Amino acid sequence: xxxxxxxxxxxxxxxxxxxxxxxxxxxxxxxxxxxxxxxxxxxxxxxxxxxxxxxxxxxxxxxxxxxxxxxxxxxxxxxxxxxxxxxxxxxxxxxxxxxxxxxxxxxxxxxxxxxxxxxxxxxxxxxxxxxxxxxxxxxxxxxxxxxxxxxxxxxxxxxxxxxxxxxxxxxxxxxxxxxxxxxxxxxxxxxxxxxxxxxxxxxxxxxxxxxxxxxxxxxxxxxxxxxxxxxxxxxxxxxxxxxxxxxxxxxxxxxxxxxxxxxxxxxxxxxxxxxxxxxxxxxxxxxxxxxxxxxxxxxxxxxxxxxxxxxxxxxxxxxxxxxxxxxxxxxxxxxxxxxxx
Amino acid sequence: xxxxxxxxxxxxxxxxxxxxxxxxxxxxxxxxxxxxxxxxxxxxxxxxxxxxxxxxxxxxxxxxxxxxxxxxxxxxxxxxxxxxxxxxxxxxxxxxxxxxxxxxxxxxxxxxxxxxxxxx
Amino acid sequence: xxxxxxxxxxxxxxxxxxxxxxxxxxxxxxxxxxxxxxxxxxxxxxxxxxxxxxxxxxxxxxxxxxxxxxxxxxxxxxxxxxxxxxxxxxxxxxxxxxxxxxxxxxxxxxxxxxxxxxxxxxxxxxxxxxxxxxxxxxxxxxxxxxxxxxxxxxxxxxxxxxxxxxxxxxxxxxxxxxxxxxxxxxxxxxxxxxxxxxxxxxxxxxxxxxxxxxxxxxxxxxxxxxxxxxxxxxxxxxxxxxxxxx
Numbered sequence: 001x002x003x004x005x006x007x008x009x010x011x012x013x014x015x016x017x018x019x020x021x022x023x024x025x026x027x028x029x030x031x032x033x034x035x036x037x038x039x040x041x042x043x044x045x046x047x048x049x050x051x052x053x054x055x056x057x058x059x060x061x062x063x064x065x066x067x068x069x070x071x072x073x074x075x076x077x078x079x080x081x082x083x084x085x086x087x088x089x090x091x092x093x094x095x096x097x098x099x100x101x102x103x104x105x106x107x108x109x110x111x112x113x114x115x116x117x118x119x120x121x122x123x124x125x126x127x128x129x130x131x132x133x134x135x136x137x138x139x140x141x142x143x144x145x146x147x148x149x150x151x152x153x154x155x156x157x158x159x160x161x162x163x164x165x166x167x168x169x170x171x172x173x174x175x176x177x178x179x180x181x182x183x184x185x186x187x188x189x190x191x192x193x194x195x196x197x198x199x200x201x202x203x204x205x206x207x208x209x210x211x212x213x214x215x216x217x218x219x220x221x222x223x224x225x226x227x228x229x230x231x232x233x234x235x236x237x238x239x240x241x242x243x244x245x246x247x248x249x250x251x252x253x254x255x256x257x258x259x260x261x262x263x264x265x266x267x268x269x270x271x272x273x274x275x276x277x278x279x280x281x282x283x284x285x286x287x288x289x290x291x292x293x294x295x296x297x298x299x300x301x302x303x304x305x306x307x308x309x310x311x312x313x314x315x316x317x318x319x320x321x322x323x324x325x326x327x328x329x330x331x332x333x334x335x336x337x338x339x340x341x
Numbered sequence: 342x343x344x345x346x347x348x349x350x351x352x353x354x355x356x357x358x359x360x361x362x363x364x365x366x367x368x369x370x371x372x373x374x375x376x377x378x379x380x381x382x383x384x385x386x387x388x389x390x391x392x393x394x395x396x397x398x399x400x401x402x403x404x405x406x407x408x409x410x411x412x413x414x415x416x417x418x419x420x421x422x423x424x425x426x427x428x429x430x431x432x433x434x435x436x437x438x439x440x441x442x443x444x445x446x447x448x449x450x451x452x453x454x455x456x457x458x459x460x461x
Numbered sequence: 462x463x464x465x466x467x468x469x470x471x472x473x474x475x476x477x478x479x480x481x482x483x484x485x486x487x488x489x490x491x492x493x494x495x496x497x498x499x500x501x502x503x504x505x506x507x508x509x510x511x512x513x514x515x516x517x518x519x520x521x522x523x524x525x526x527x528x529x530x531x532x533x534x535x536x537x538x539x540x541x542x543x544x545x546x547x548x549x550x551x552x553x554x555x556x557x558x559x560x561x562x563x564x565x566x567x568x569x570x571x572x573x574x575x576x577x578x579x580x581x582x583x584x585x586x587x588x589x590x591x592x593x594x595x596x597x598x599x600x601x602x603x604x605x606x607x608x609x610x611x612x613x614x615x616x617x618x619x620x621x622x623x624x625x626x627x628x629x630x631x632x633x634x635x636x637x638x639x640x641x642x643x644x645x646x647x648x649x650x651x652x653x654x655x656x657x658x659x660x661x662x663x664x665x666x667x668x669x670x671x672x673x674x675x676x677x678x679x680x681x682x683x684x685x686x687x688x689x690x691x692x693x694x695x696x697x698x699x700x701x702x703x704x705x706x707x
Contacts, residue, residue, distance in 0.1 A: 001578070001616050003585050008643045009608075012615050015642055016677035017702040020670050058699060096674045320401070320443055328436040335429050336365050 019056045020095050026054055026102065042105060045089070052089060052102040074101040077166050080141055084134025086154075086162045106164070107157050112150035115251050124248045125295055130161040132241060132288035138163075139234045139284055142172040146232070148240035149219040150247055170232060219243045222275050235277040238287055242272025242280070245291070264294050267303035344449035348392025349385055351444050355437045356384020366429065383419055383434065387411045388441050395445035396452045404446035405439050412438015476544065476689040479534035491529050496617060497687050498545075499525070500582050501609035502552055507586055509602055510556050518579050524555045539689040543697065549606050611701055614687075618680035619643070625675060633658065637665060638672035677702070 004012070019041065021028055029042040032053065043054040074091035081087065091101040108114070111127070118124050131153055135145060145152075146168040154162045221239035223231040246269045268290050274280045281287040290300045297317035299305055305313065315322060342350075360380025363369050369376060387408070394407045416434025420427045478490030503521040506512055512520065528534065528551070537547050626635035637658070641649055651669070655662040681698060688694040 001581075001620050002643065003581065004612050004616050004619070004643065005645055006608075007645045009612055009615060011642045011645075012619075012676065013611075013702055015669075015673045016680065020674065022666075022670055058702070095670065096677055320405075321440065324436060324440045324443060328433060328440070331432050331436060332362055332365075335432070339366055339429070 019054070019098065019100060021054075023095060024092055026052070028054075043102065045102070051105040053086075053105045054100055054102045056094065056098055056100045058098070071099060074099070076141075076143060076171055077169065080138055080143060080166075082134055082137040084130055084161055084163055085138065085166075086164050104162075106154045106162055108154045108160075108162075110151050111153035111155060111161075112247075112251070114155040115150070115248060121249065122295055124251075125245075125291055127155070127161060128241075128245055128248055129288050129291060131163060131244070132284050132291070134161070134163045135237055135241060136284035136288065138169075139237065144170040144172060144232065144234060144237050145240070146170055146224065146236065147216060147219075148237055148244060149216050150244060151216075153244075170229075172233065221277070223277065231277070233277070234283060235280045238280050238284060239273055239277075241284065241287060242269055245269050245272060263309075264300045264303055264305075268294060268300055271302040342449055343392075344395040344445045344451065345389060345392035347449035348388035348390075348395065348441055348445045350388070352384035352386070352388020352391070352437075352441050353381050354384070355440060356387070357381040359384065359433050359437050362433070363429075366426075369426070379419060383415050384437060384441075387415050387434075387438050388445075391438065391441045392445050392449070395442075395449065399446070399451075401443065401446045404442040406442070408438040408440070408442020408445075409435050410438070412436070412441070474685070474689055475687055476534055476537055476539070479532065487529070490534070491525065493686055494528070494534075494548075495525050497613055497683070498548060498610065499577060500585075500613045501606055502548075503579065503582050504586055504609050505549065505552060505602075505606050506556060507583075508605065509553070512556075514579065514583050518577075520556055520559065522577075523559070524552055527555055537689060539693055543693055544687065544689050545606065545610050545697075546603070549603070607700065614680060614683055614701065618676055618683055621679045621683075622672065622676050625679070626672075631668075631671075634668040634672055637668050638676070641669055642673075 017039070019028065021043070025045060025047045026043040027046055029044055029051070032040045032042055034040070038055045038057040041054045041056070043052050044050070045052050071091060071093075074088055077085075078088040078091070086106060087104050089102045089104070091099070093099055115124060115127075118127070131148075135148065138145060143166075145163065145166060147165060148163070152163065152165040154164055156162060217225070219240045221232075221236040224236050224239075249265055249269070268287070271290075272280055272287055281290070286301070290302055293300050297313060299310070299313065357377055357380060360377035361373070363376045363380075364373055390411050391404070391408045395404055398404065398407075413431060413435040415438075416431040417427075419434070420430040423430065475490045475494045478486045478493075481487060481490075499521060502524060503517055506517040506520050506524075507514070510517075510520075533551055537544060541547075542550075622638070623635055626632055626638075637654055640646070640654060640657075641651075651662050651665045654665045658665070680701070684697055684701060685694050688697055
């Protein structure tokens with residue numbers, strides 16, 4: 001048997017892994033990143049002469065139920081037409097049977113990088129609200145993301161916010177008729193005999209299919225971390241959004257120390273990331289409404305204010321007219337005093 | 342309610358209240374009715390001007406400063422006519438102008454935008 | 462039969478076969494495992510335990526004999542680790558026990574029919590990046606073992622691809638593949654190969670595409686055989702073909 005040098009190993013691995021786009025309308029440009037469930041490449045759509053992101057799902061053996069489900073997943077995601085959700089353009093199968101799909105090529109920064117250039121807490125919270133819009137839309141269409149984290153949100157060159165990497169998405173209710181009516185499962189990545197990830201699994205390797213633990217530690221809900229797939233619903237994504245909110249509020253900015261959150265924002269974070277799903281917000285709309293109220297200086301549902309806190313919030317919200325009226329009254333009193341002397 | 346109307350009403354009301362506070366100055370108590378009417382008119386005029394300004398310029402700081410300026414000028418004119426009580430007239434008048442300036446910037450419907458013509 | 466026996470393309474793993482009641486199945490399971498692992502085990506024993514070549518040969522063969530006799534595969538729990546990690550730890554345990562017992566290992570046993578090119582394996586060690594004199598960290602040992610395991614897997618897949626090309630009269634395809642992917646020439650290109658073989662570049666492209674696809678298919682099928690579960694297979698596939706590869 002011929003000895004394979006390290007160089008040969010590398011060439012073989014690369015050659016076997018690099019997608020063969022012959023027969024498609026795409027031309028491979030460069031590898032960008034490895035995301036959940038696959039590798040993302042920059043490619044050129046030679047028909048429309050535009051750059052696209054091409055994700056090849058690295059499910060090794062082609063064909064069969066899994067590939068069918070992945071195809072279906074891509075079709076469902078393609079229907080999530082929302083400015084905050086990266087649009088899927090095309091789906092296909094490579095010559096070696098691997099499923100791929102193409103999506104908009106986003107030029108910008110990941111949220112965790114971009115946020116360092118946003119020192120203002122209100123600006124960060126407005127970014128967060130746009131993420132919530134996209135996730136709420138997906139939930140309304142019966143799709144969970146299941147891997148929400150800063151690295152999966154892109155901020156484009158023109159400030160557009162896009163939620164990426166729906167590779168772990170779960171379809172709660174299928175709006176796309178299944179090609180195989182006998183297909184019983186609502187999810188792609190589920191097996192009746194869910195096995196826990198091995199102890200040495202890194203976050204990347206924990207992100208596989210077939211009922212193993214999905215998601216990213218730190219942003220994964222407790223039920224997701226347990227591999228309790230049956231319990232996953234939109235509140236799992238709300239947990240992740242809550243963790244994301246905490247990250248945004250606490251992440252340092254350019255030459256700016258970590259911001260002090262006040263109690264209301266703390267309460268919103270705490271409610272969103274409650275261990276029990278029943279204690280979290282029941283919808284993304286509720287979470288974003290609370291954050292909006294916080295931004296407007298209004299009381300939030302996550303916390304009951306004390307009277308001094310209500311007064312302080314009222315003052316903060318109306319400080320200018322309060323000071324003007326107080327100035328008027330003080331001035332009147334002073335004039336009265338001086339006129340009587 | 343548009344900003345001009347808001348300025349008009351608020352200016353009039355605050356002007357009336359400001360005028361009524363003259364009751365605490367016994368020396369002018371006898372002329373209270375005239376003071377209230379005059380102060381109301383002063384506030385009304387100031388409010389209209391400040392309201393118009395708020396329609397054109399959308400800046401809280403500039404609105405307050407403009408209100409201060411208008412309130413000051415009108416109060417100064419009134420004080421000149423009274424030949425006295427400069428502090429008692431100008432100071433409150435200026436602050437009332439600032440309050441109206443704030444309110445018209447913060448509240449009140451902005452000027453309506455003309456409907457776009459249909460695309461052919 | 463250096464590349465080990467091949468099984469029908471149905472879902473099958475060495476662990477399942479090792480647990481079967483059929484002795485022939487068990488033996489074939491061991492053969493498959495042996496084909497994929499003997500070199501990595503040999504090199505690992507040489508470097509990790511710093512044994513001379515002759516001792517390492519004995520230990521390698523002895524380990525696989527023990528694997529069969531003590532049915533170590535039946536004790537493997539996929540929930541706790543990958544199969545290759547388990548095997549590596551079994552090797553460590555075996556070598557330590559041999560040190561304590563201080564007696565020479567049996568040679569052969571159920572695996573003597575496989576020809577083992579120990580001198581070739583010894584020659585390959587010369588290019589190892591791990592320094593046997595240094596005390597290696599657990600991570601570097603795991604990386605080394607993984608790399609050798611991938612090397613062994615790929616070598617088996619290349620060999621099978623060669624047989625496939627011979628069967629299908631695609632010898633030229635295999636030569637192109639060998640020159641492009643295995644020879645290590647950094648300046649090789651499709652144009653050069655087309656010129657060398659006096660064929661159009663498109664023929665080179667098509668041939669190499671076919672060869673890469675088949676290589677990948679064969680490698681993945683081989684990999685599936687030596688993984689205990691689908692989950693492990695998916696993880697190992699990412700390690701072998703993805704950016705996780707060492």
